Amino acid sequence: MDVLYFAWVRERIGLPRETVETDANTVAGLVEQLRAREDRYAAAFSDVSALRVAVDQELSDFDASLDGVREVAFFPPMTGG
Amino acid sequence: MRIVVSEAAFDFGAEAADFATGRTDMGAIVTFTGVVRDTGTDALEAMEIEHYPGMTETALADIAERATARWSLGDVLVIHRYGRLVPGEMIMMVATAARHRRDAFEAAEYLMDYLKSRAPFWKREITAEGSGWVVARDEDEKALDRW
Numbered sequence: 480m481d482v483l484y485f486a487w488v489r490e491r492i493g494l495p496r497e498t499v500e501t502d503a504n505t506v507a508g509l510v511e512q513l514r515a516r517e518d519r520y521a522a523a524f525s526d527v528s529a530l531r532v533a534v535d536q537e538l539s540d541f542d543a544s545l546d547g548v549r550e551v552a553f554f555p556p557m558t559g560g
Numbered sequence: 561m562r563i564v565v566s567e568a569a570f571d572f573g574a575e576a577a578d579f580a581t582g583r584t585d586m587g588a589i590v591t592f593t594g595v596v597r598d599t600g601t602d603a604l605e606a607m608e609i610e611h612y613p614g615m616t617e618t619a620l621a622d623i624a625e626r627a628t629a630r631w632s633l634g635d636v637l638v639i640h641r642y643g644r645l646v647p648g649e650m651i652m653m654v655a656t657a658a659r660h661r662r663d664a665f666e667a668a669e670y671l672m673d674y675l676k677s678r679a680p681f682w683k684r685e686i687t688a689e690g691s692g693w694v695v696a697r698d699e700d701e702k703a704l705d706r707w
Contacts, residue, residue: 483612485610485612485680485682486610486682486684486693487693533612533615533680536612536614536615536618537615537618538619538678552612552615552680554612554680554682555682555693555696556677556695556696556701557676557677557678557679557680557681557682557696558676558677558681558682558683558693558694558695558696559640559652559675559676559677559678559679559680559681560594560651560652560672560675560676560679560681
């Protein structure tokens with residue numbers, strides 16, 4: 480699936496998007512796998528309470544299922560308006 | 561309903577006039593415009609706004625549809641820019657048309673509250689001293705409780 484990063488999450492990881500092969504069932508499972516990859520991922524995901532997640536471009540939760548999902552995005556709380 | 565997500569500047573006067581013109585059934589038009597403001601201790605040189613192409617348009621349309629379902633509205637306009645903006649530039653605008661002003665005002669406030677914390681935009685402030693991401697304020701999240 481495609482995994483996207485925005486704002487400081489993108490800066491910490493060092494890329495805006497990547498394709499990830501995962502057998503994780505939930506967003507939280509995917510986060511665990513990403514965290515284990517490298518320090519920059521561990522740094523970006525050190526406190527998930529500071530992060531928001533969108534699943535297939537809809538705001539979602541970390542316990543959301545990844546079944547059939549094509550795109551997951553991680554970012555800090557939004558500052559629009 | 562019209563949703564515009566654009567890097568280019570918009571003409572507030574022309575947009576407001578276009579939105580307000582030609583209606584005979586709407587007694588109230590409310591517009592709100594957000595402007596890049598310099599309030600920090602270091603002079604703000606620019607604001608860079610990042611967004612999530614695809615999700616942004618869907619999220620804005622969803623917020624506008626919720627407002628339309630909740631209040632009696634004739635029309636809704638949302639324009640939001642991204643990219644680099646300098647102080648004094650308009651970031652975004654919303655406009656609502658309703659038969660009566662209460663619906664138009666409340667729907668505009670609702671749109672603004674949700675735009676702040678549920679539309680995928682992230683602001684970065686650039687000053688002579690450096691740059692930093694704008695941190696979401698607790699008050700903005702709490703503002704949603706009102707609805």
